[in-house]
Amino acid sequence: MSISTDFSVAIVGAGLSGLCLAQQLVRAGIDVHVYERDPGPFVRRQGYRIILDRYGLEALRASLPRPLYRLALATGDEPGGHLRFTDSRLRDAFTINFKDEPYATRQVDRLTLRSILMSGLEERIHYGKAAVALEDGGPAGLRLRFSDGRSAEATVVVGADGVGSALREQIMPGADPENSPMAGIYGRSPLRQDGASVIPEALRTSGVLALADEPGRAFFFTSMRFGESPRDAFPRLAPDSYAPTGDDYVMWGLLLRQEEVPMGVRGDLLAMRELAARRSADFHPLVRRLVDTAELDATVLNLFATGRRPRQWAVPRATMMGDAVHVMPPFGAHGGNTALRDAALLGRRLVEARANGTPVEEAIAGYQDEMVPYAFRAVDTAARLMRRLTGGAAAPHWVLTRVLPRLHPVTVPEA
Numbered sequence: 001m002s003i004s005t006d007f008s009v010a011i012v013g014a015g016l017s018g019l020c021l022a023q024q025l026v027r028a029g030i031d032v033h034v035y036e037r038d039p040g041p042f043v044r045r046q047g048y049r050i051i052l053d054r055y056g057l058e059a060l061r062a063s064l065p066r067p068l069y070r071l072a073l074a075t076g077d078e079p080g081g082h083l084r085f086t087d088s089r090l091r092d093a094f095t096i097n098f099k100d101e102p103y104a105t106r107q108v109d110r111l112t113l114r115s116i117l118m119s120g121l122e123e124r125i126h127y128g129k130a131a132v133a134l135e136d137g138g139p140a141g142l143r144l145r146f147s148d149g150r151s152a153e154a155t156v157v158v159g160a161d162g163v164g165s166a167l168r169e170q171i172m173p174g175a176d177p178e179n180s181p182m183a184g185i186y187g188r189s190p191l192r193q194d195g196a197s198v199i200p201e202a203l204r205t206s207g208v209l210a211l212a213d214e215p216g217r218a219f220f221f222t223s224m225r226f227g228e229s230p231r232d233a234f235p236r237l238a239p240d241s242y243a244p245t246g247d248d249y250v251m252w253g254l255l256l257r258q259e260e261v262p263m264g265v266r267g268d269l270l271a272m273r274e275l276a277a278r279r280s281a282d283f284h285p286l287v288r289r290l291v292d293t294a295e296l297d298a299t300v301l302n303l304f305a306t307g308r309r310p311r312q313w314a315v316p317r318a319t320m321m322g323d324a325v326h327v328m329p330p331f332g333a334h335g336g337n338t339a340l341r342d343a344a345l346l347g348r349r350l351v352e353a354r355a356n357g358t359p360v361e362e363a364i365a366g367y368q369d370e371m372v373p374y375a376f377r378a379v380d381t382a383a384r385l386m387r388r389l390t391g392g393a394a395a396p397h398w399v400l401t402r403v404l405p406r407l408h409p410v411t412v413p414e415a
Helices: 017-028 053-061 067-077 110-118 229-237 271-278 286-294 337-354 358-390 394-407
Strands: 005-014 030-036 049-052 082-087 093-095 106-109 126-127 130-134 143-144 151-154 154-157 178-190 204-213 217-226 247-257 298-308 318-320
Touching: 005 017, 005 143, 005 151, 017 030, 017 053, 017 110, 017 337, 030 151, 030 337, 049 053, 049 110, 053 067, 053 337, 067 106, 067 110, 067 229, 106 110, 110 126, 110 229, 143 154, 178 271, 178 286, 178 358, 217 286, 247 271, 247 286, 247 358, 271 286, 298 358, 318 358, 337 358
Parallel strands: 005 030, 005 154, 030 126, 082 204, 154 318
Antiparallel strands: 049 106, 082 093, 130 143, 143 151, 178 247, 178 298, 204 217, 217 247
């Protein structure tokens, strides 16, 4: 399809939502460019496994060419059917059983999905471009300025540059996220060690949230198994695209309070993994094994924050998506799906406006009016779950960690 250059979109941030939007706009023949502050596509970890719900899958289906959508399905796998809440020794407190809805959800590796979303956009993604300001002016209408002193013009600018967005104060003044008292140290460990799975068969289809004896600390882990290895699927469906390694792994996260993470530890991968080892030393041996065998360069610290509803949108031809608007604590698996939902909705509004001659300002306002309610329902849900699981209420925590586990058999015997 030919690309029209009289209407252009500049997307700030080459994360999942920014790339998803770019894919949809390119398919519709709209000129789009993505500006990413990182110097290259794979210079830092972008997260691990995510579960795509119906909104995430619908966004990919609406945005991607058919071969790339099939690639996302092929390399993913059906997610686990259970979330087990246990005590620190992995004795069950209770289990949430998810609905058996084939094709309604998909477990995918974030790096693999990002590689899929970049496919075909290589000439439209510009790295080492840190946006610093947005200005009116230029033939296109808006001018985006970068830290290197250069600029780019566009009809529409979309901020998809995450929780630390440089454009948020201009586009959504007074809506900086609110910090929370909680943090997470995330890691990735091989699923198979010495030829055998480290996850026992009893937990094969489960995510596990193990609660420590004291409130405010917990350990989550789950396995990521690829349906088809990216090394096999990419040559078949996206032969010119980068294929990640695609080895099955266990993703894990240690939940703790921010005050437990010294400033000197932040950014030091070895120090973060050592802190995770110390703070999980009294957990089940399986937990300690996961931390001890974690890939050092895959260790990530996340300081949890909660987005604030925008009070105004100050630039009619600019808007925001994803964590730049509605960052949320990682409880409930809504963050990535909500960002992809944003991209599909905004893309549809812009494509329809372009086809119908509707003013782009109306299309953007319509997107914002629809996005804010569903996005902040997800934010409120995630924040509420975080408070329930990490609050200092002694009685509920005592029931979860001391009473209920004694009513169930030991799920994972200790060696």
